[in-house]
Amino acid sequence: MPPQYDAGATERALYEAWERAGVFTGVANRSARVGGDREPFVVIMPPPNVTAVLHTGHGLNNTVQDVIVRWRRMAGDEALWLPGTDHAGIATQNVIEKQLAAEGKSRNDLGRDAFVKRTADFVDKTGGEILQQLRAIGSSADWTRTAYTLSPELSHAVREAFVQLYERGLIYRGHRVIHWCPRCLTSLSDEEAQHTEEDGRLYHIRYDIIGTRGKSVTVATTRPETMLGDVALAVHPEDERYAKLVGKKALLPIANIEIPIIADEYVDREFGTGVVKITPAHDPNDFEVGLRHKLPVPVVMTPDAKMDNLADAGARVPAALIGVDRFDARKRIVKQLEEGDLLVKSENHRHAVRHCYRCDTVVEPRLSDQWFVKMKDLAEPALAGFHKGEVRILPERWEAVYVHWMENIRDWNISRQLWWGHRIPVWYCDKCSETIVSREDVTACTRCGGAVRQDEDVLDTWFSSWLFPISTLGWPDKSSKDLAAFYPTDDLVTASEILFFWVARMIMAGYAFMDAAPFHTVYIHGTVRDTEHKKMSKSLGNGIDPLDVVRLFGADALRYTVIAGLGMGADLVLDPEDLERSFAPGRNFVTKLWNIGRFLLGNVGEGDVKSVSSIPTESLTLADRWILSRLDAAVSECSAALGPARPAKGKWKTEERQLGLRLSEYAETARRFVWNEVADWYVESVKGRLQSQTADGEVARSILVHVFDYALRLLHPIVPFITEDLWQRLPGRENGEFLARAKWPAEMARSWNAEQFETLREAVNSLRQLRADYSIAPGKQIQAVLASTKVRELFETHADIIGRMTRTQLVEPSGSEESAHILLSDGTEILVPLDGMIDVAKECEKMRTEVTQVEAQLKSLIGRLNNESFTSKAPAKVVEGERQKQQDLERRCEQLTKRIGELCGS
């Protein structure tokens, strides 16, 4: 075996072998739901953009999913991890438009069909690269089922969903003010228009009152440019300050037109001056006010947010401002107001401004016609199902966020003014104005036979991805085998950013179209950040390319580091400037595993070893029994950290709602077992026996192979490559056998009776500590005298272990006066003769210090035990434990005092 592990070559070869053997492929017929003999376990991969490239966030997200899926695959489930991409309407269209711009062209120059074709070609050629990259980090996804939102199958599902919801009265066309991105030139949903706190200014503007002499009101606004679209001023109906003004008219500055002063409850008397300008076409609330008061709706901005006189605007926008960008116009209008002495004052004002989540442009509220999904009816079952325990979210605190969103849900704008996406399946008849919503393309009006034209818009990308758990399994074909075998799925793993965009909507879609939640567990992991806790991003240049990490240290090192560092819901901090240090945990661990394997394989030989069950307990040494008991503990702790995999009877009980998926705990337990127990203790203890050709040597080989085999199984989901490589090399492996589908360990549930090994460990630790205390050269042999008789046999039997690990020889008492003293917790005393080396005064000082400490502890212990309220109120178990502790400490105190008497003469 080479002294260095070659991650690159090994990983490539193993991944290919797994894929070739179909290890990752989910087989519907094996699912118990369609008569098979395995529980299905399904994870739907959050589809990355088809144009995306892998970043650390993807690396983390997919590693988590892979760990879970590999675990369940080994545990005997029919595991299916279903991958895919989405077409990312806005993002992908942006990419192509940028290309066109570089060629001096616009999408309109190409025309819709040519543009869509060009985009599709681009996606065909370069898209899905990320799926290739996911393989490099070991993702065991079922690539035979790779899905794409714009594929014919998923497009079919999208259209079916739209039509069904329309037929159920849950989709409608609305005329209202929506969020508009002037850069992407499309409307956005509420979720896509995200609030950011910004320092703005609040401008107080004077509007003269018509028909009075010099009377005026002051209006406060943050967006003076919209005043050109004002149609009224509003005050609160009960605001006495302005009661007399209601019904009068004010002069709108700059536009120089008269607008009414109205009363409406919407106005907040406390804010600003208590007078609000009403701009129905450029503010959603003003639009509502406008409807109530039957006001006109002048539009004064173009789609790309330049001032202009559009619908109903007359000549409100003066010639000088036409074509001027909104922010530029703001400055100019403020200046003009100042010059006209109409700006009373302006003050700093911190407020939340919505930005486009794709390009960060300030969103412009804009009046338009859009298709909406009525969400309340969809949210109800999603909320009810959650409360019944059909869905849980980890970590728990996100559950409140989910509930709050569901309870305050608002209708979902699903139209996008783009060309790249699923075209809305609605046709309008020009002749009779009929609106036709159809599963099939429509060529003539179904009512009058007239010519029809399809709605120009496409659907929000999320309108296709919210169907992912059902559409990827074959919906709406209810006879689909995959749907029957694999729906509902199990875990959904994601970051919190898309809880509403995607997760909540998938749950609604699951209930709406399948009458069941799409998954029972939502696992929300943290964000990858740099050392300054900034989120890693391409634009900040603080990202880490996971493929760089794979090249440098291997995929396993990446995976281990990520999983070991991932507390429930906690962020992962990595230093992009120091990959060596950031990934040290994984790299060190992988190397350690390799070296354990190297030692083991070099010492156990090629021949088969006996199975543990075939070895009678009498043939096992104490060390054997100890490591087997530790294995049992590791198995049970790992399984407990990971599971339960699914709720019993489909509903989470309160007490199990928060159990499982504690990945870092699982990783730490497995690491501790193989490193601190197998390598540090068992391997050391077994070295002597491995040399011998006896039956006991055979037993040692068997146990060593067994515990390493099982350690590799426990670790495989986290570090699949190196564990598979080592496992393949173990004696007795057959061709075509894969650790990736080996059985997940179960406890042996035998009584190992190995507690005495702890005494040996304590003795070894104490001797090592003593050597360090006395600065005894590492190579120097020392001697130890056993002062107690009750453990004599134990120590004599294990003299080789003690000798190897501490360079100490057990000897008979020689009458040496000057000895260092070791006192084990069970009362065993060991003397280490150190003639000439021992510093009696120092030794005495050490023991006296300990006596003082023990006495202090005893004092508080006794105080507690004499406290009637403690003994009567504390649980009997606790009190008993304290009594035991008191006895132990008293004995220790006695022994130390006696020893002090012998050595120190007082």
Added chain:
RNA sequence: GGGCGAGUAGCUCAGUUGGUUAGAGCGCCUGCCUUACACGCAGGAUGUCGGGGGUUCGAGUCCCUCCUCGCUCACCA
């Protein structure tokens, strides 16, 4: 502004229903190339568990309050 969460070793985080000497990894210090491993081995140091108050026999853990960060929602222009 509403809601939620976090503040534990230099750093990143564990700490299960309150049980009394608070843990891990990385980093740090000392000594070791001990024939699997220096990406290692052995030993070691480091915490008024954010501040204050309270409940309790007992508080990192429960309650109140303050401070500091973070997340999330939101139509006060």
